[in-house]
Amino acid sequence: MARTQSRTSGAEHAFTHYRACNLCEAICGIEIKLEDGRISSIRGDKLDPFSRGHICAKAVALKDIHEDTDRVRKPLRRRGSEFEEIGWDEAFDEAANRLRSVRDRHGAGSLGVYLGNPNVHNWGAMLYGPLLIKALRPGNRFSATSVDQLPHHLSAYLMFGHQLLLPVPDVDRTDFMLVIGANPVVSNGSLMTAPDIRQRLKDLQARGGRLIVVDPRRTETARIADQHMFIRPGTDALLLAALVHTIFDEELARPDRLAAFTEGLDQLPGVLRRFAPEKVAGALGMDGQQIRALARDFATARSAVAYGRMGVSVQEFGGLCQWLVNVMNIVTGNFDRLGGAMFTKPAVDLMKFQGRGSYDRFRSSVRGLPEFGGELPAATMAEEMLADRGGRIRGMLTVAGNPVLSTPNGRQLDRALAGLDSMVSIDFYVNETTRHAHVILPPTAALEHDHYDVVFNLLAIRNVARYSAALFEPGLDTRHDWEIALELSRRLQDGPLWRRLKATLARWQMMSLGPTGLLKQALKRGPYAQTVDYPSLTAAEHGLDLGPLEPCLPERLATRDQRINLAPEPMIRDLARLRSRMEPGQTDISTGELLLISRRQPRSNNSWMHNCERLVKGKNRCTLLIHPDDADRLGLAQSQNALLKSRVGETVAPIEITEEIMPGVVCLPHGWGHDREGVQMKVASQHPGTSINDLTDHESVDPLSGNAALSAVPVTVRPLHEPRPKRAPGTTSESFGAKTSREHSLAETR
Numbered sequence: 191m192a193r194t195q196s197r198t199s200g201a202e203h204a205f206t207h208y209r210a211c212n213l214c215e216a217i218c219g220i221e222i223k224l225e226d227g228r229i230s231s232i233r234g235d236k237l238d239p240f241s242r243g244h245i246c247a248k249a250v251a252l253k254d255i256h257e258d259t260d261r262v263r264k265p266l267r268r269r270g271s272e273f274e275e276i277g278w279d280e281a282f283d284e285a286a287n288r289l290r291s292v293r294d295r296h297g298a299g300s301l302g303v304y305l306g307n308p309n310v311h312n313w314g315a316m317l318y319g320p321l322l323i324k325a326l327r328p329g330n331r332f333s334a335t336s337v338d339q340l341p342h343h344l345s346a347y348l349m350f351g352h353q354l355l356l357p358v359p360d361v362d363r364t365d366f367m368l369v370i371g372a373n374p375v376v377s378n379g380s381l382m383t384a385p386d387i388r389q390r391l392k393d394l395q396a397r398g399g400r401l402i403v404v405d406p407r408r409t410e411t412a413r414i415a416d417q418h419m420f421i422r423p424g425t426d427a428l429l430l431a432a433l434v435h436t437i438f439d440e441e442l443a444r445p446d447r448l449a450a451f452t453e454g455l456d457q458l459p460g461v462l463r464r465f466a467p468e469k470v471a472g473a474l475g476m477d478g479q480q481i482r483a484l485a486r487d488f489a490t491a492r493s494a495v496a497y498g499r500m501g502v503s504v505q506e507f508g509g510l511c512q513w514l515v516n517v518m519n520i521v522t523g524n525f526d527r528l529g530g531a532m533f534t535k536p537a538v539d540l541m542k543f544q545g546r547g548s549y550d551r552f553r554s555s556v557r558g559l560p561e562f563g564g565e566l567p568a569a570t571m572a573e574e575m576l577a578d579r580g581g582r583i584r585g586m587l588t589v590a591g592n593p594v595l596s597t598p599n600g601r602q603l604d605r606a607l608a609g610l611d612s613m614v615s616i617d618f619y620v621n622e623t624t625r626h627a628h629v630i631l632p633p634t635a636a637l638e639h640d641h642y643d644v645v646f647n648l649l650a651i652r653n654v655a656r657y658s659a660a661l662f663e664p665g666l667d668t669r670h671d672w673e674i675a676l677e678l679s680r681r682l683q684d685g686p687l688w689r690r691l692k693a694t695l696a697r698w699q700m701m702s703l704g705p706t707g708l709l710k711q712a713l714k715r716g717p718y719a720q721t722v723d724y725p726s727l728t729a730a731e732h733g734l735d736l737g738p739l740e741p742c743l744p745e746r747l748a749t750r751d752q753r754i755n756l757a758p759e760p761m762i763r764d765l766a767r768l769r770s771r772m773e774p775g776q777t778d779i780s781t782g783e784l785l786l787i788s789r790r791q792p793r794s795n796n797s798w799m800h801n802c803e804r805l806v807k808g809k810n811r812c813t814l815l816i817h818p819d820d821a822d823r824l825g826l827a828q829s830q831n832a833l834l835k836s837r838v839g840e841t842v843a844p845i846e847i848t849e850e851i852m853p854g855v856v857c858l859p860h861g862w863g864h865d866r867e868g869v870q871m872k873v874a875s876q877h878p879g880t881s882i883n884d885l886t887d888h889e890s891v892d893p894l895s896g897n898a899a900l901s902a903v904p905v906t907v908r909p910l911h912e913p914r915p916k917r918a919p920g921t922t923s924e925s926f927g928a929k930t931s932r933e934h935s936l937a938e939t940r
């Protein structure tokens with residue numbers, strides 16, 4: 191598959207290219223100007239009907255990633271603690287041989303794979319990754335899903351019959367939006383593709399609607415809200431149960447037309463009867479009347495939508511939280527209706543290509559946590575490698591992930607990876623995780639390949655479609671993610687002759703189609719086949735708007751009886767565990783511990799964009815937010831270094847005293863901690879910060895879904911008496927100085 195010819199894009203002196211930014215879920219349209227073959231500016235594409243010119247600071251860093259001299263461009267093989275460049279053929283051989291030999295000697299149960307977040311932002315990896323998994327047949331599959339949105343998939347699977355039937359808040363038409371555990375103004379929205387979300391939320395308010403935020407931190411989103419309520423981390427399931435309880439108790443339930451195809455409505459008042467607001471308020475750090483008022487306002491608004499994201503997913507009751515968010519929308523009739531939670535009608539329907547999901551068909555071997563969709567919880571990954579038994583994981587493949595920084599108790603995983611017999615990584619950086627690989631296979635970066643968003647068009651608040659061509663011709667000796675997946679799967683394939691023949695045929699077909707061929711086929715099978723085909727899609731260089739979301743139930747439901755299951759049995763059973771939380775002593779923090787939560791930052795993208803100077807320069811942003819009362823009590827001064835300890839580890843971070851955080855809670859950003867030996871990211875290593883996941887506990891999970899409980903980690907904090915660091919941290923959080931959309935041009939951020 192070596193490339194045979196090269197075209198130098200931008201051969202003309204000046205050239206303008208339009209595409210979608212694929213760094214986060216907002217998929218903003220961008221305009222890239224090239225001069226003499228080099229990027230001279232990146233701006234928002236004002237003609238993109240969806241993003242309307244909005245971008246954030248990260249888009250400009252696409253140039254830095256493209257030009258980054260630390261980016262791995264040739265395959266690497268580890269020799270001791272060093273890496274050497276090798277040719278592709280040799281690299282594929284070595285990678286395949288290493289993984290095969292583990293499988294041959296110890297069986298498929300000794301192989302694991304971890305798929306990181308950028309896989310879902312890369313259509314080649316999305317569409318071709320499954321072939322690779324099929325050929326590798328690892329006994330243990332993990333992904334970033336179980337440190338993120340697994341509870342959403344579990345509730346969609348149990349309630350609507352398909353893991354991808356994720357309801358999206360109809361932000362542009364709602365009259366009342368309740369945001370719990372999400373900070374879209376900084377994250378730019380998640381499981382809710384909504385570019386320029388700040389403006390959309392302001393528009394909601396301008397048309398007389400209300401925005402309510404429930405969060406242990408007064409976030410950037412909370413600051414623009416009509417009301418912000420603090421909540422003790424990890425207790426949201428109690429709040430949601432109390433809200434639904436009130437809706438029934440005060441006879442505010444109005445499921446309307448949904449009742450005709452909803453099972454379990456009658457069951458709910460009974461199973462939730464013990465969760466009266468007055469009973470749970472203490473545990474939440476809220477007031478019972480306040481909870482009742484919120485339930486009333488929600489249920490009586492002309493239209494309303496509850497939206498819960500990361501903050502309520504990554505906690506011990508993540509599964510219950512996401513179920514109850516759906517329940518709240520459904521029982522008030524705010525589901526599959528304008529202004530409520532709705533489903534998309536995407537031009538390429540990923541649901542048709544991916545299975546409905548599965549749950550608890552098998553369990554992890556050490557801790558016995560349930561599988562979902564064939565995957566095991568990432569929080570079990572290290573223990574499955576360190577287990578003192580025959581079936582332990584000895585070989586790993588990681589694709590576009592950095593679990594050493596992104597999964598709980600990262601230090602333990604770090605040690606476990608170092609002890610593997612074989613590790614192969616498909617990634618273009620030598621980072622905290624891939625430094626352990628024996629072979630690194632580097633794919634092309636975003637601007638060197640084409641893209642169609644098969645995932646985030648499915649989750650968008652309008653039906654949209656946009657194709658992005660490659661801007662730069664990849665070098666002769668490079669491979670795309672999908673090409674790496676194909677070639678590696680070819681070399682890994684084993685089994686009886688018939689299976690190998692079948693696999694060869696499938697691979698040959700996929701190879702000749704390429705992602706573009708698959709796109710053409712999918713469009714033909716899609717709901718807009720009459721109006722949107724490949725030529726019209728590619729001709730629309732600013733993207734296509736296919737209209738607002740429309741009611742589509744019960745037809746789109748994937749349950750066997752095409753009915754919503756409002757009271758899935760695993761959820762009902764888990765309520766008993768939640769009830770135990772209301773018992774005295776369960777939620778008091780009497781030990782002097784504080785509860786640690788995470789935050790996202792406008793200039794970070796999980797762990798992997800800290801090698802862009804323009805994004806990390808300036809004050810140290812990896813600070814521990816703490817309330818003035820707690821700082822006083824613990825004798826902590828502004829900017830002073832503090833020692834943080836949890837059950838599993840300790841770390842040091844500078845203090846940032848602020849009233850934006852709730853008393854009793856502290857907050858660190860995630861994705862930092864680049865000071866480990868062997869990391870080959872020069873800029874990131876100079877701005878290392880500290881990893882929050884050195885403190886998060888792998889034992890702390892939502893046992894229902896298996897999702898990691900990264901929130902509400904008990905920690906102690908004390909002053910570290912040491913000389914002040916050279917780069918003294920600032921006194922305000924970075925977002926205070928954050929620019930608004932459209933202000934980021936290349937010239938400014940240089």
Ligand SMILES: Nc1nc2c(c(=O)[nH]1)N[C@H]1C(S)=C(S)[C@@H](COP(=O)(O)OP(=O)(O)OC[C@H]3O[C@@H](n4cnc5c(=O)[nH]c(N)nc54)[C@H](O)[C@@H]3O)O[C@H]1N2
Binds near residue numbers: 370406
């Ligand atoms: N700039 C930037 N954008 C990103 C990313 C990034 O790293 N940087 N990452 C992308 C990814 S992978 C994702 S998944 C999305 C996530 O997008 P969001 O879900 O919006 O993620 P966060 O900004 O982490 O917001 C989670 C919020 O939950 C709050 N929280 C923590 N614990 C609790 C709790 O117990 N209860 C409640 N109610 N709230 C709690 C936190 O204070 C925080 O404000 O963002 C995406 N966008």
Ligand SMILES: Nc1nc2c(c(=O)[nH]1)N[C@H]1C(S)=C(S)[C@@H](COP(=O)(O)OP(=O)(O)OC[C@H]3O[C@@H](n4cnc5c(=O)[nH]c(N)nc54)[C@H](O)[C@@H]3O)O[C@H]1N2
Binds near residue numbers: 337597618619635
């Ligand atoms: N405490 C705490 N932990 C968290 C979170 C939190 O809020 N708090 N957030 C969680 C969430 S929501 C997520 S999604 C995870 C993310 O966790 P991960 O997915 O494990 O980590 P990333 O930081 O996204 O690392 C992405 C890797 O992919 C590589 N990469 C980028 N683009 C491509 C590409 O096109 N192809 C290939 N092959 N590689 C590519 C990068 O070089 C980088 O090494 O972290 C989770 N961890």
Ligand code: SF4
Binds near residue numbers: 244378
């Ligand atoms: S919000 Fe920023 S990172 Fe996300 S798609 Fe838009 S420009 Fe890219």
Ligand SMILES: [Mo]
Binds near residue numbers: 307338
């Ligand atoms: Mo994520």
